[in-house]
Amino acid sequence: MTKNLRPYLNLIKENKDFRRLWIAQSVSNFGDWFGLLALYAIIGRYSDSEFLLGLIIVVKMLSLALFSPFAGYLADRFNRRKLMIWCDLLRGVAVVGIIFVDSAATLWLAYVLTAIQMMLSAVFEPAKTSSIPNVTSEDNLTNANIISTASWSIIFTTGMAIGGFATEWLGTTNVLILDGFSYVISAWFVYRAVIPQKRLSKEEMYRTRNPFKGIKEGLSYLVKNRHILRPSLAKGTSTVFLGGLVYLLIIVSEEVLMMGSIGLGLLYAARGFGTGIGPIIGRRIFREEKDWVLLMGLAITFCGVMYLVVGVVNSIGLMLLFVLFAHAASGANWVSSTVLLQKRTQDTFRGRIFSTEWLLFTIGNSFSVVIASLILESGIMTVKPLIMVYGGVMALAGILWSFTITPNEKAWRLNTQQGTSNTKS
Template identity: 85%
Template sequence: MLKNLRPYLSLIKENHDFRRLWLAQSVSNFGDWFGLLALYAIISRYSDSEFLLGLIIVVKMLSLALFSPFAGYLADRFNRRKLMIWCDLLRGVAVLGIILVQSVEMLWLAYVLTAVQMMLSAVFEPAKTSSIPNVTSEENLTNANIISTATWSIIFTTGMAIGGFATEWLGTDLVLILDAMTYVLSAWFVYRAAIPQTRLSKEELYRTRNPLKGIKEGLSYLLNNRHILRPSLAKGTSTVFLGGLVYLLIIVSEEVLMMGSIGLGLLYAARGFGTGIGPIIGRRLFSDEKDWVMVMGLAITFCGLMYMVVGFVNELALMLIFVLLAHAASGANWVTSTVLLQKRTQDTFRGRIFSTEWLLFTIGSSISTTIASLILEFDIMTVKPLILVYGGIMALGGIVWSFTITKNEKIYQEGF
């Protein structure tokens, strides 16, 4: 076991700048998930509407989506290290402000501050992902992304599980204070890291001084390079179904399992653990990068099928197993698409490419969650049959991917 982990441990130990960037991600991610259930609890405290609970997820996703094109432009034009530091500090302030929500009349503030937090995350995430190739060698790039995804999963697992108990025992205010502190610590780690970056030339800076021009150039670059476009669609294709399914886990915990925040923490912990082990298993089964676009379609299909099983069962233990398996496939999809984008995209466009990917990801999740919440709100369908429908359509989407995107990737590979 230790032998299998040695490449990952060596990268963390020997690469100081990657380690600091990784630590920054770790502590800020812990705060994200640690504080998320507190936000759900605040909304539930002042409203019993399933739509309003789903709306906070939509606000998070739409805020990311609407700001993503401009965020990618910023990540390519300005110093990514400084951008990440400012984003962390301002996110801490936004999270701390949610404490002011002390009545139903103030509930709107939670949505506004969450939107601000996500707009800042829209800048931080492409800046961080674009920086990973600049602090690691090409041969260590896949390991670095597996570490990043596995860490997200471990932090997600512990953060959500601990957050569920902490929200019950410590109260929402203290949880939000701790959440804000994690952003400050993250900013400190980024400050201590040296993050190289290929800067735009003077001519490029002048030509793209208008943000719309810079955004348009990034979009043209993506559309004109189909070998980059294909992996950029993977997360969006998955989340247009998976976003609603993740939201439905909240309702399952409340109405089927009758376990509230603790049940949701356990379901989300299974989700996180699966996301962590999925890329490691996927790399062992499919070590050749030429197969990775095919793997993305298989992962989408498998994830949908596993959620269909979740729609059939009612026991917590079985739900945890199949949620874990579903998100193991999702985690493999995430890492393979990220690494291909990092390798195939030149540094000066990387921020815009990853922000476009985030745009597709967040729009897909927002649409999926909105539809699911409205179906439940108007009693069109109950939660378990809805999971079956979403899972089935997701599996079908993966099959369509295999006959279209995978086919085009094979033609591209044969051209080499």
């Protein structure tokens, strides 16, 4: 076991800049998941609307989506390290501000501050993901992303599980204050890290001084490079369905399991644990990078099938097991697509490419949650059949990926190999 973990442990031990960036991510992520159930509890306290509960997820996703194009432009144009520090500090202020929501009349403040928090996250995330190749070698890039994803999942698991109990025992105010403080700690570790970055040339800086020009160049770069476009679609394709399914777990915990925050904490813990082990399993089965686009389609299909089963079973134990399996596939999809984008994208475009990926991801997530919440609100379908529909259509989307995107990837690799052979000859 220790031998299998040695490459990851050595990377953390020997690379201090990656270690500091990793700790910063881990601390702020723990605060996020620790405080999320407190936010849900505040909305539930002042409203019994399923739509308003789903709306906070939509606000989070749409805020990320609407600001993502501009955020990617900032991440390529300015110092990413400084951007991350400021984003952390300001996110901490936004989170703590939610404690001033004390009635149904002030509930709007939770949505506004959450939107601000997510707009800042829209800058932080592409800046962080774009920085990972600059603090690790190419040989360690996959390991670095597995560490980041596994850490996210462990923190998600513990944060959600502890957050469920903390919200009950400490109260929402104390939980949100601790969440805000986690951002301050994160900013400190980013401050201590050395993060190299290839900056735009003076000519590029001048040419893209208009943000819309810079954003347009990023989109043009993505469309022209189909080998980059393909992995950038993987998370968005998955979350068109997975976003609604994760939202439906909230309703399952409340109305089917009758376990409230504790049940949701357990379901989200299974989600997090699956996300952590999925990339490790995926790398063992699909060792060759050339097979990773195929892996993405298979992962989407498998995830959908597992959620279809979740819609059938009623036991908390079985639900936890199949949610874990579903998100193991999702985690493998996430890491493989991220690493391909990091390797295939040049540094000066990386922020814009990852922000575009976030845009697709968040739009898909928002659309998925809105549809699911409206279906429940209108009474068209109850939660368990709706999970089965979402899971079944997600499985079909994965099959479609395997018959369209995967052959195009194989054709590109074949052409690239032929081009290399012709050059050598």
